[in-house]
Amino acid sequence: MWRRLRLAALADAPDAFGSRLADWQGDGDTEERWRARLSIPGSLDLVAVVDGESAGMASGVPGPGAGVVELISLWVGPGARGRGVGDRLVRAVEDWARRGGAEVLRLEVAPDNARAIALYRRHGLEDTGRRGEARPDGRREHVMAKRLARREP
Numbered sequence: 001m002w003r004r005l006r007l008a009a010l011a012d013a014p015d016a017f018g019s020r021l022a023d024w025q026g027d028g029d030t031e032e033r034w035r036a037r038l039s040i041p042g043s044l045d046l047v048a049v050v051d052g053e054s055a056g057m058a059s060g061v062p063g064p065g066a067g068v069v070e071l072i073s074l075w076v077g078p079g080a081r082g083r084g085v086g087d088r089l090v091r092a093v094e095d096w097a098r099r100g101g102a103e104v105l106r107l108e109v110a111p112d113n114a115r116a117i118a119l120y121r122r123h124g125l126e127d128t129g130r131r132g133e134a135r136p137d138g139r140r141e142h143v144m145a146k147r148l149a150r151r152e153p
Contacts, residue, residue: 006057012075015110042062044060044093045057046089048080048088056080057089067101067104069097070105087123091123098149106143125144
């Protein structure tokens with residue numbers, strides 16, 4: 001399921017991710033590689049299901065530095081957009097990060113991805129003014145972050 005969603009995401013929004021569809025096809029499309037992607041220590045991989053169909057995905061992974069969780073690979077399929085799927089995925093990763101003791105939720109987003117930026121701003125993430133590492137096309141993504149308040153037990 002994850003493989004199918006990830007390939008659909010890379011085909012649908014090639015400029016939204018650091019990976020390219022071609023990187024995950026052909027010689028790059030191996031079971032070992034997919035299993036490694038889903039076996040990042042300390043990570044959370046989510047699939048959203050709408051009306052019995054897989055409709056979106058997101059991951060939370062240990063970020064750069066202690067207490068930082070990074071939101072990566074968020075994508076919502078065209079048929080599920082506008083139905084709150086992205087909001088639920090962001091909330092799920094944020095709640096998981098908070099439960100794990102993270103202090104900061106961080107992500108990188110293409111500066112021209114207005115819908116994604118609006119989604120992240122709705123959840124309190126702000127542009128840090130920093131730029132991510134150069135992508136294969138040379139562009140640098142904007143780094144957004146949110147300080148996570150600890151919830152009282």
